[in-house]
Amino acid sequence: MVETDTREKIVAAANRLFYREGIRAVSVDAVAAEAGITKKSLYYHFKSKDDLVAAYLDYRDQPSLGAFKKCFDTSKGPLADRIAGLFENLALVAADPKWKGCGFLRTSVELANLPGHPAIVAGITHKKRLEAWLQSIFADAGLENANALARQIRLLIDGCFAVVMLHRDPGYMREAGEAARCLVDAALAKRPG
Template identity: 60%
Template sequence: MGQPTPTTRDRIVNAAARLFYGQGIRAVSVDAVAEKAGVTKRTLYYHFDSKDDLIAAYLEGRDQPNLAVFQRWYAEAEGSVDAKVKAIFDQLAKSARHPKWKGCGFLRTAAELAGMPGHPAIKAGVAHKQRVEDWLTHVLEADGIPDARTLGRQIMLLLDGGFAVVLLRRDPSYMETAGEAAAALIAAAARS
């Protein structure tokens, strides 16, 4: 059996995801999304009340797949928890070397909507980042690392800081350096 045929809503979200990630949310019109999805603007608005709802759906659609990739990279890495977390940063650095890499879609969207803290896309971004932080905290707790909640938060700061600096400088080695810092924090906490 093949893949199920995507629904019209899925086609719209997939088209929006490609355009929003590639060009930014403000640069992409609803007309462009409808055209890429192969639907009329009216059909798009049948499925989404506004462009804001479409932007939120784009991020919500990235949430679980992005977290699953982090979890897979962690699971596939060898070594102790510090080496496994560092492997996530190394994989992100590898991704950042791809010419189509544009950084974290959640952070880029948040930057475009910085003056709109109640926007549904900002809420989707906050929820995603919290899920990643909670997962990191869980893996640290499972390994018996003390003060896992604080350490999970510190690793999130390194992740998001890494995304920002790599995007600015176009130098993925900054993500690797952030991974080294995360591993050092974890190793130090494990010794305490």
């Protein structure tokens, strides 16, 4: 369908621009130009910039979760090493000069005074999916405190994203990975049987 293709082209253009420059720095005109369409056509597909920003985050949701899963899956060793490996892989990605951090967190900072904004809702949904995925890993390992551990690891992930954005030093991700390793080792030591 032409309409679907146009919508996808708009969201892909918004993804490139919003991630690279931030949502407030990018106008609807810039997104339309990047997509090679008119502003009127953009507004045919999105009733507002707010809806476009939410679509941008929805567009990033599954690829981002897939990247986390790939980082975990390519890590070797026991569970604690694989969780630490996830952070090591994040550090490698963050070393790229084009890396701009977590698009969900960056958007939430730009919209901090608008808690009901559709993009904030999209960000919350994404972060809950990440947490649920972590919880499933820990539950599959037989850890009784899988929910709490998933929250702790998510806090480390989001925290290291913020700190690396500030300092531009991926070493913080490796340190967060070591903290995650300690948390997982401690949880494994408490596992019954």
